[in-house]
Amino acid sequence: MFKKFIQIWHQINRKRTLFIRKLVGKNSFLFSISKRQKFIVTVIMLSLILFASEQLFGKGGVYIAIFLSVFTDILIFWAVRKDLRNNFSPQIFILPFFYSLACALFYFLFPARLAVRIAMTSVYAIGLYSLLLSENIFVVSSIRTIALLSSARTVSFIIAILTYLFLTNVIFSLHLNIFLTLLLIFTLSFPLILHSFWTHVLDNKFASNILWIFLLAVCSVELALAVWFWPAVPMLIGIFLAGFFYVFVGLSQIWLDRRLFKNAIWGYVWLSFLTLLLFATFSLKTS
DSSP: OHHHHHHHHHHHHHHHHHHHHHHHSTTSHHHHSOHHHHHHHHHHHHHHHHHHHHHHHGGGGGGHHHHHHHHHHHHHHHHHHHHHHHSOOGGGGHHHHHHHHHHHHHHTTSOSOHHHHHHHHHHHHHHHHHHHHHHHHHHHHTTSOOTTHHHHHHHHHHHHHHHHHHHHHHHHHTTOOHHHHHHHHHHHHHHHHHHHHHHHHOOSOOTTTHHHHHHHHHHHHHHHHHHHTSOOOHHHHHHHHHHHHHHHHHHHHHHHTTOOOHHHHHHHHHHHHHHHHHHHHHHHHHO
């Protein structure tokens, strides 16, 4: 009886080994499909997880946000691992991680209506697919020149601003104490600014820019400190901080591109003034 059980166990173990080899082998579905198909599979899987996180787990689905973010980076590595062999760029994992985290957390601030959930999931899927294409362009552009690099930078910057808006809104919606709030703002600002710098230099050596990136993150924290005492709703605070994130990073990017002309500077100055004026006006009306 014992020998028969051992034989059955070996047969099951042999079949399981063959299945795993077929699943992860070089000629398997996981590795034989094209990069574009991998991006599509990634978007579908993550979008379904995001949609199901609220439908199946209710408010407890917020804990899936971290899992969704980590799983996003795992799937990105699966999709572009061949390109990363020649030039490993860990910066490509920054924005996808925070974008999935932002959408997953911001997802639970919306009313629990099916139409709203479908719309939010669709926005997430479109943004994620555009971001995956952009990150792929950045990886390849660090090896050879690609004509779509400028478009990828624009898409990446827009998604970074949207991510910053969502997460700052979530942070201030939690009504945490001032020290934890500022710590979260710095933890959010520094990697997103670093990623934005990398998209323009496409270089893994940040020694020459790391101090500037740190100072910009500190400026973001100082703005958050100022608005923490201001009577305003979290969404308005998020828009205000995202507006100045656009100003800080936008000026830095045109400086890296050696296009820091007077007209461009004045454009950002007027945008800063307009952002501050609108924030003060609407916050006083809603207070």
